[in-house]
């Protein structure tokens with residue numbers, strides 16, 4: 001660096017680094033030298049280097065990762081919104097989608113596969129397993145009879161009390177007696193659907209959506225009506241309003257807070273409008289809030305349920321993504337349909353194991369859940385950012401990826417005419433599992449998209465697998481361009 005040049009020293013350093021980033025000498029995701037190392041290299045003070053790094057941060061070129069250092073921000077473009085089609089038809093779920101789902105799930109059981117597809121974090125990196133094990137041990141030592149007693153719905157009062165208390169963080173005023181514990185979030189959604197629909201009815205569903213909702217709707221004999229969902233602003237409320245006004249749907253399932261797979265949250269005003277629309281047209285909203293506590297921001301955006309004045313919102317969630325997937329502990333507050341759901345729950349699966357529910361209840365009471373969530377959210381935000389950087393580095397030019405505001409999923413759109421299903425099969429042959437976008441599609445769209453999970457340790461296996469998928473995408477893309 002030339003101190004005789006005009007501009008302050010920190011600006012000169014920032015300019016030099018910015019030029020290196022633009023040239024690609026410092027690629028997306030690359031780690032900058034530590035402040036101390038740069039100070040030695042450039043013979044500058046620590047404060048000067050720090051000021052330069054902060055300037056680059058303000059310019060959106062680099063990002064600080066807690067306890068790790070400064071990294072070049074990914075310059076991957078975000079996907080653009082689809083054209084909103086208000087004239088969506090009700091359709092049954094396509095069998096080909098159901099078969100593909102089975103193939104992806106089968107890879108999860110195989111040790112030698114690298115999974116980039118499923119939203120199933122594993123291990124103590126993401127879950128407080130040791131603390132939960134200690135709590136469960138204490139509970140069983142004190143009350144060994146718990147395992148020889150049938151639990152009955154609605155399940156552990158301790159846990160329901162904690163769920164109600166935690167509901168305040170999402171703006172909801174829930175009462176413990178209105179909460180029904182379920183076998184994961186899936187059972188909560190299924191019970192809600194069974195309470196409000198009959199076979200042959202139609203459910204409005206986001207497009208793209210959580211893939212497992214499609215087989216569930218099919219098994220209940222329900223048709224789906226796909227609703228356009230913007231990668232940044234989520235569900236199209238104009239489309240919802242048309243469907244409600246024309247009585248095309250008997251229920252709506254949506255993930256307004258941290259959508260799977262888009263990672264977006266609908267704006268606050270849209271949440272208020274959605275709650276109003278459901279009340280006005282008297283159609284239930286099944287709000288899937290499983291990722292609602294995995295928001296990266298300092299404060300939590302409220303749930304749509306927070307604005308529900310007349311019980312038309314049925315909110316469903318679970319602790320599968322935050323505490324213990326194996327416990328299968330979910331819950332539901334079914335609003336005006338609570339009595340119907342209560343009866344369905346007992347005939348569906350009895351009650352959830354008391355020892356598991358009491359363990360989670362105790363953790364929520366005294367185990368440091370807030371601290372755990374803060375750490376988890378920082379961890380996922382950093383993983384998502386690193387994976388976006390790897391995508392920018394290894395995938396073909398023209399690839400776009402969402403910028404999630406929570407959770408651990410990234411929706412990737414590949415340049416046309418590349419087909420994600422071909423990439424899926426090519427990756428499968430190398431024992432890498434990715435999720436083609438068509439699995440998340442209730443309306444046959446997203447042949448060029450895929451969903452990637454950032455909920456596994458980003459070790460050399462993960463990084464190699466992602467690099468290979470990018471290389472395979474480049475090869476397939478050039479083949480399909482030549483064939484045109």
Ligand SMILES: Cc1ncc(COP(=O)(O)O)c(C=O)c1O
Pocket residue numbers: 119183184185186187210255260288290317318319320328329330
């Ligand atoms: C959006 C969404 N809803 C529901 C579920 C199912 O949750 P659970 O495992 O608690 O049944 C998942 C799991 O991946 C999900 O991503």
